[in-house]
Amino acid sequence: MAKHSQLLRNTLLIASGILLTLAVLIASETGNLRLREGYTQAIRAQQLQNDLGDLITELVNAEAGQRGFLLTGKDSYLDPYYKALPRIDELMARIRQHYADDPEGLRQFGEASQFVTRKLNEMALTLVYGKRDVDVALDMIRTDFGKQTMESARRGLEHLQERESGTITHNLESAEHDLQLSRYGIGLLTAINIALLITVGLGHARRMAMADAARVQLEEESARLDRKVRARTRQLSALAGHLQRVTEDEKTRLARELHDELGAILTAIKLDLHWVRMRIQGTHPEAHDKLTRVMQHADQAIQIKRQLIEDLRPTVLLNLGLREAIVQLVEDVGARNQWDTALDLPETLPRLSDNAAIALYRIVQESLTNASKYARAKQVSVGLACTTEQLTLTVRDNGQGLPPDFDAGSIAGHHGLLGMEQRVLALGGTMHVDSTPGRGVTICIEVPLTAAVLATEESLAQGADTQGADIA
Numbered sequence: 001m002a003k004h005s006q007l008l009r010n011t012l013l014i015a016s017g018i019l020l021t022l023a024v025l026i027a028s029e030t031g032n033l034r035l036r037e038g039y040t041q042a043i044r045a046q047q048l049q050n051d052l053g054d055l056i057t058e059l060v061n062a063e064a065g066q067r068g069f070l071l072t073g074k075d076s077y078l079d080p081y082y083k084a085l086p087r088i089d090e091l092m093a094r095i096r097q098h099y100a101d102d103p104e105g106l107r108q109f110g111e112a113s114q115f116v117t118r119k120l121n122e123m124a125l126t127l128v129y130g131k132r133d134v135d136v137a138l139d140m141i142r143t144d145f146g147k148q149t150m151e152s153a154r155r156g157l158e159h160l161q162e163r164e165s166g167t168i169t170h171n172l173e174s175a176e177h178d179l180q181l182s183r184y185g186i187g188l189l190t191a192i193n194i195a196l197l198i199t200v201g202l203g204h205a206r207r208m209a210m211a212d213a214a215r216v217q218l219e220e221e222s223a224r225l226d227r228k229v230r231a232r233t234r235q236l237s238a239l240a241g242h243l244q245r246v247t248e249d250e251k252t253r254l255a256r257e258l259h260d261e262l263g264a265i266l267t268a269i270k271l272d273l274h275w276v277r278m279r280i281q282g283t284h285p286e287a288h289d290k291l292t293r294v295m296q297h298a299d300q301a302i303q304i305k306r307q308l309i310e311d312l313r314p315t316v317l318l319n320l321g322l323r324e325a326i327v328q329l330v331e332d333v334g335a336r337n338q339w340d341t342a343l344d345l346p347e348t349l350p351r352l353s354d355n356a357a358i359a360l361y362r363i364v365q366e367s368l369t370n371a372s373k374y375a376r377a378k379q380v381s382v383g384l385a386c387t388t389e390q391l392t393l394t395v396r397d398n399g400q401g402l403p404p405d406f407d408a409g410s411i412a413g414h415h416g417l418l419g420m421e422q423r424v425l426a427l428g429g430t431m432h433v434d435s436t437p438g439r440g441v442t443i444c445i446e447v448p449l450t451a452a453v454l455a456t457e458e459s460l461a462q463g464a465d466t467q468g469a470d471i472a
Ligand SMILES: Nc1ncnc2c1ncn2[C@@H]1O[C@H](COP(=O)(O)OP(=O)(O)OP(=O)(O)O)[C@@H](O)[C@H]1O
Pocket: 370, 371, 374, 375, 397, 399, 400, 401, 402, 403, 406, 411, 413, 414, 415, 416, 417, 418, 440, 441
């Protein structure tokens, strides 16, 4: 909700900023147009002022030429007069043109131009007279009439000049005013933009800070969950390891029971049967044969009991160690499955703890069972390599490989690989399953040779007691 109102406020802020900017821009553009118009008017007024000045000058030139001629009688004095006449016409036309849109100006110029025309007519008349009789013409000049006309024309034109000067001043003042306004507008625009930038920048910084805080919180939560998952995984691994140890202990106990109880009974039966068979030998041949068969059955039972004990607790592992147990296992399973087997085992292995030895043995056992169940392999190899730091076990088959859709995380009901991994984890090691479709499976296990993996002096002493005592 707060986020929504913040968004609305920001949008309103930006929208009003844009509107204000547009308004200031429009006002500034209008001011600029007015400014240009004002300068155009001022320039035109300046031109007009110049034309009016030129007209006065040309009139004075014409009058000077006229007087020079009348006083000296030399035609050369008439040159400025004749040059001024067309120029005066031209200037008058131009000035009239200027006032086309200004009725008041046109009226005032009309009045002044009447005096100009009158002056021109007077000058033309005196010259006509002057060419015939100079004195008459000079008398005409001596009257104040010509001077008054000239004065009136000059006054009218100078009045118009002042009027134009006023126009120039007025336009320049308005231009200055517009410039001032435009400056204020730009100042306002800059202020608005700076305020907007600051507001948006602050908002952005706040959002970034909030996002950062959320990210940190998320990371902390994720780290907490991660720790929890790790702790749970450790607990589960410990539990699985414990269960596996309990199972192995239970198997050992069962094997001992089978050996001590059932083994003793079966051996006693066999001995007694042997005794009876000796006694009736020759007297009861049929019973003798029957007893022989019963003794064979007893042998079979002893054999099955031995096999059971072997499966529960491989005696070869106890008696001869991991290396020999693996050799025997690979030979047995290989022969059963008609595999071409290869073994790569070091001559000697460090003495491993019972737990480690049984775990590695079971891993090889499960790998071979899997290979026989699923791989359809022709060749199977088992390798053991040992450094001072770690032990590496590799079981490889050249079968069809893991199914293409194999997902180690969702193999409900399949506990072989999981159990192997649990055993390895319990020993502090790692397990990698490598498979290429059609090219078999390789299981690689690395176990560090820690105190937990190596046999202790104590366990070695205990092992010496039990070794050689064939529980089968
Ligand atoms: N060597 C192998 N070659 C081909 N596929 C294999 C091999 N080893 C395992 N698999 C495949 O991996 C699956 C999982 O094996 P895993 O040993 O975990 O379970 P399982 O053998 O099916 O059941 P369990 O071992 O619990 O009796 C098997 O079902 C099989 O499809």
